[in-house]
Amino acid sequence: xxxxxxxxxxxxxxxxxxxxxxxxxxxxxxxxxxxxxxxxxxxxxxxxxxxxxxxxxxxxxxxxxxxxxxxxxxxxxxxxxxxxxxxxxxxxxxxxxxxxxxxxxxxxxxxxxxxxxxxxxxxxxxxxxxxxxxxxxxxxxxxxxxxxxxxxxxxxxxxxxxxxxxxxxxxxxxxxxxxxxxxxxxxxxxxxxxxxxxxxxxxxxxxxxxxxxxxxxxxxxxxxxxxxxxxxxxxxxxxxxxxxxxxxxxxxxxxxxxxxxxxxxxxxxxxxxxxxxxxxxxxxxxxxxxxxxxxxxxxxxxxxxxxxxxxxxxxxxxxxxxxxxxxxxxxxxxxxxxxxxxxxxxxxxxxxxxxxxxxxxxxxxxxxxxxxxxxx
Amino acid sequence: xxxxxxxxxxxxxxxxxxxxxxxxxxxxxxxxxxxxxxxxxxxxxxxxxxxxxxxxxxxxxxxxxxxxxxxxxxxxxxxxxxxxxxxxxxxxxxxxxxxxxxxxxxxxxxxxxxxxxxxxxxxxxxxxxxxxxxxxxxxxxxxxxxxxxxxxxxxxxxxxxxxxxxxxxxxxxxxxxxxxxxxxxxxxxxxxxxxxxxxxxxxxxxxxxxxxxxxxxxxxxxxxxxxxxxxxxxxxxxxxxxxxxxxxxxxxxxxxxxxxxxxxxxxxxxxxxxxxxxxxxxxxxxxxxxxxxxxxxxxxxxxxxxxxxxxxxxxxxxxxxxxxxxxxxxxxxxxxxxxxxxxxxxxxxxxxxxxxxxxxxxxxxxxxxxxxxxxxxxxxxxxxxxxxxxxxxxxxxxxxxxxxxxxxxxxxxxxxxxxxxxxxxxxxxxxxxxxxxxxxxxxxxxxxxxxxxxxxxxxxxxxxxxxxxxxxxxxxxxxxxxxxxxxxxxxxxxxxxxxxxxxxxxxxxxxxxxxxxxxxxxxxxxxxxxxxxxxxxxxxxxxxxxxxxxxxxxxxxxxxxxxxxxxxxxxxxxxxxxxxxxxxxxxxxxxxxxxxxx
Numbered sequence: 001x002x003x004x005x006x007x008x009x010x011x012x013x014x015x016x017x018x019x020x021x022x023x024x025x026x027x028x029x030x031x032x033x034x035x036x037x038x039x040x041x042x043x044x045x046x047x048x049x050x051x052x053x054x055x056x057x058x059x060x061x062x063x064x065x066x067x068x069x070x071x072x073x074x075x076x077x078x079x080x081x082x083x084x085x086x087x088x089x090x091x092x093x094x095x096x097x098x099x100x101x102x103x104x105x106x107x108x109x110x111x112x113x114x115x116x117x118x119x120x121x122x123x124x125x126x127x128x129x130x131x132x133x134x135x136x137x138x139x140x141x142x143x144x145x146x147x148x149x150x151x152x153x154x155x156x157x158x159x160x161x162x163x164x165x166x167x168x169x170x171x172x173x174x175x176x177x178x179x180x181x182x183x184x185x186x187x188x189x190x191x192x193x194x195x196x197x198x199x200x201x202x203x204x205x206x207x208x209x210x211x212x213x214x215x216x217x218x219x220x221x222x223x224x225x226x227x228x229x230x231x232x233x234x235x236x237x238x239x240x241x242x243x244x245x246x247x248x249x250x251x252x253x254x255x256x257x258x259x260x261x262x263x264x265x266x267x268x269x270x271x272x273x274x275x276x277x278x279x280x281x282x283x284x285x286x287x288x289x290x291x292x293x294x295x296x297x298x299x300x301x302x303x304x305x306x307x308x309x310x311x312x313x314x315x316x317x318x319x320x321x322x323x324x325x326x327x328x329x330x331x332x333x334x335x336x337x338x339x340x341x342x343x344x345x346x347x348x349x350x351x352x353x354x355x356x357x358x359x360x361x362x363x364x365x366x367x368x369x370x371x372x373x374x375x376x
Numbered sequence: 377x378x379x380x381x382x383x384x385x386x387x388x389x390x391x392x393x394x395x396x397x398x399x400x401x402x403x404x405x406x407x408x409x410x411x412x413x414x415x416x417x418x419x420x421x422x423x424x425x426x427x428x429x430x431x432x433x434x435x436x437x438x439x440x441x442x443x444x445x446x447x448x449x450x451x452x453x454x455x456x457x458x459x460x461x462x463x464x465x466x467x468x469x470x471x472x473x474x475x476x477x478x479x480x481x482x483x484x485x486x487x488x489x490x491x492x493x494x495x496x497x498x499x500x501x502x503x504x505x506x507x508x509x510x511x512x513x514x515x516x517x518x519x520x521x522x523x524x525x526x527x528x529x530x531x532x533x534x535x536x537x538x539x540x541x542x543x544x545x546x547x548x549x550x551x552x553x554x555x556x557x558x559x560x561x562x563x564x565x566x567x568x569x570x571x572x573x574x575x576x577x578x579x580x581x582x583x584x585x586x587x588x589x590x591x592x593x594x595x596x597x598x599x600x601x602x603x604x605x606x607x608x609x610x611x612x613x614x615x616x617x618x619x620x621x622x623x624x625x626x627x628x629x630x631x632x633x634x635x636x637x638x639x640x641x642x643x644x645x646x647x648x649x650x651x652x653x654x655x656x657x658x659x660x661x662x663x664x665x666x667x668x669x670x671x672x673x674x675x676x677x678x679x680x681x682x683x684x685x686x687x688x689x690x691x692x693x694x695x696x697x698x699x700x701x702x703x704x705x706x707x708x709x710x711x712x713x714x715x716x717x718x719x720x721x722x723x724x725x726x727x728x729x730x731x732x733x734x735x736x737x738x739x740x741x742x743x744x745x746x747x748x749x750x751x752x753x754x755x756x757x758x759x760x761x762x763x764x765x766x767x768x769x770x771x772x773x774x775x776x777x778x779x780x781x782x783x784x785x786x787x788x789x790x791x792x793x794x795x796x797x798x799x800x801x802x803x804x805x806x807x808x809x810x811x812x813x814x815x816x817x818x819x820x821x822x823x824x825x826x827x828x829x830x831x832x833x834x835x836x837x838x839x840x841x842x843x844x845x846x847x848x849x850x851x852x853x854x855x856x857x858x859x860x861x862x863x864x865x866x867x868x869x870x871x872x873x874x875x876x877x878x879x880x881x882x883x884x885x886x887x888x889x890x891x892x893x894x895x896x897x898x899x900x901x902x903x904x905x906x907x908x909x910x911x912x913x914x915x916x917x918x919x920x921x922x923x924x925x926x927x928x929x930x931x932x933x934x935x936x937x938x939x940x941x942x943x944x945x946x947x948x949x950x951x952x953x954x955x956x957x958x959x960x961x962x963x964x965x966x967x968x969x970x971x972x973x974x
Contacts, residue, residue, distance in 0.1 A: 067745035077515050127890075149549070186930055187929050189929055198662060210925060213925070214924055214925040224527060232933070234929070235929050235930055236933075247932060250931075250932055250933045250936065251931070256933055258934070259935060263933075263934070264933045264934040264937070265933075265935075266936075271936070271937045273934065273937075295937065301940065303738070303946065304943070305936055305940050306875065306941050308931075308936070308939060308940055308943060309931065309936065315930070333785070344901065362924055362925035362926070363901065363924075363925070364921065364924050365943060365946075366923070366926045366946070368943055369943040369944070369946040369947045370947065370950070372943060372944055372947045374944050374947050374948060375952075
């Protein structure tokens, strides 16, 4: 089982906090879609022995694509790869693109899951982050989408300067009122070289407050867990059977193919990533060149990645898997390193799996780093 | 002997000494094109990188002038106040000195004090105005400065450029014509001055010397006067870029000696070499046992590396006799060594060499000077305190003395106010103020050496915008009102962070220490109180808030590799931290007291 990720590197306007790869000029859209199709062809042998179980259109803003363009790309995948019986096919969408007619058409297409970038239902937050949609569009799109789709995920951002706990609680309640089965939620993060970073430096926007963000994260967990959501990955909450199959593959070390500029791929041994530039990407693909860089993982790299991703999920780090995949000395090392965290009640072992406690959840990066093996 | 010239170079750091030396070697053909590299005489990587000379070096050149063959011995000297004794011995080995002055920056304090040393030793001074090709050069004014200082004729100042090689022929001419040939009696008993030694892994210690009288022959039984030890001269020779073995090195010349000595301690710079059977009655004056000025603890980051650290320090001592150390233990850091250094630069160099050459990650504790404590019980007997923890109980102390220095600072007139405020803040007393020129002022202070150890250089640089040079010499011990400032982390005293401080400054420094440590110690999973205390009295407090969340939000396909690398880097950083109690302290926090004003 494996997944295909397709990166659509276009947006109507730039959100202040975003450091993903995108362009606000749509001039090269046609050329790019053809390049995506050609990359799929060029890389068809990479998944020779595996069925494609998930397809994910991410971005950028994939909802900028027309239905026929989406259909064309899905058809291309079917042409070159073996796709499973009931694949999960997700489209990331922005509220301002989800008109009544667009939602209706999407419902007719093979897309069976929407991941909607709501971020907040409050106008002030949306303005501050320079989102393309307004609060009315946020509400209206949910009303429409829930009529036609049952598998919907929405994104919500907390820790926004000026966002009170009460307002945050209200955002969560609004989402719950639409009976959304999956929520991805992140703290607003100030990424280097973003507009947000510049505005904070200049004092135009207040800096993010870690303590406030942490409180809001608590509110989120408590509220969603009270509504039968499973906190299955650090930033992801889903009701039973609604976990993101595509994203879970990332955290479980399964292979995936990333198509398009800046997309990353993983085949079990190597990670590779395409160039982060639309023109260079198109030019190379047109000349039959895959514009990617590759890194081969060592056993230690793989171990470190497994620790890092494992601790973020409810599946935890399997001690048997560590012993089996990396060797007994890795398992011994892991247990030795984990001991002090277990004593501090930040980690626990359940059924031969190493997991973070509730308190440990917030510290899992630091803990993972301590459990890492490094060669000095 | 009349065709030998021995000379050294006096220059301030960055005035182009090493580059000009390279040009001299080129010009006389001492170096082939294949052997050429920048700063040829600076053999340690560290010297080349920092652009400073740490060890003394010597090299012999041959030069034909007006049909006569001359042998020119250049003794290159260290350019930092930490090594002023070595400089004085190199000067004593010469008859002449090139005084190199940057045509843009003019004369600096260090240069002047070395120049006085050279004049005291009756050296012929050849002033050289270097970097005359720079657009910022100001040859007229700087020549005036030199003339004022030396009382020489403006025509005697040679214009040169180490970069282009301009003026090198004139320098060589001046060396031959103006530096006197060595005097000495080739028939007298052997009398030679040791001016440096170098450790060679295969051959042991190579001793560099200058013969004043007699000669030193291969196979001769010799004696070192100060250490009173006897050796056989297994090999003697002169120093070209490579060593050239000779049957003997005669009066007036400079050379090297190999005796199979394995440790640098046995070869003391300034010592006299003489013949065992027929010793000279005339030892070379000026020998001193070099005393360390600054002390600090050096501890392995990982306690298990103690023995390895000991072995590394012993090896380092083989080629750096001025490093002294003895085992000590700290409640916070476990087993380590109390080390004595010539100064702050020397301390940094040792720490860096341990890391580079021996791959040891170490923690260096707050440096301090050597104090004399007198107890009420025994008010006439000094108890030497090289570690703040050794200071006796405050109630039992009669008085404490600390070393004072005479500090000389040369700066631009514009900065006199700033420099004075700094020195006064550092407990300095102004002794003298002289206008060398209308723009350049020489200030003399008496101040505690301990204040130089604490962030003085950096601050001097800042307040003078880089236009101040500094030199010092010890002037003895004086009584001071000193207290021990302790730092508590999580209610536990961390002895490695204790410092002796003047009582009047203790509150300010205690407060700054707490603030600085709060900045340097990363947040951990619990609150960490930081307190500064004098005895049982807490004078300042800060808290490092517990880290409750360190996890970043998203981690999708594209983030995994980047995030893994980030966390690996974090782990590497932690490996360099030291666990004290349950608090992890990064290396640089132990030096926090030196960075209070950053």
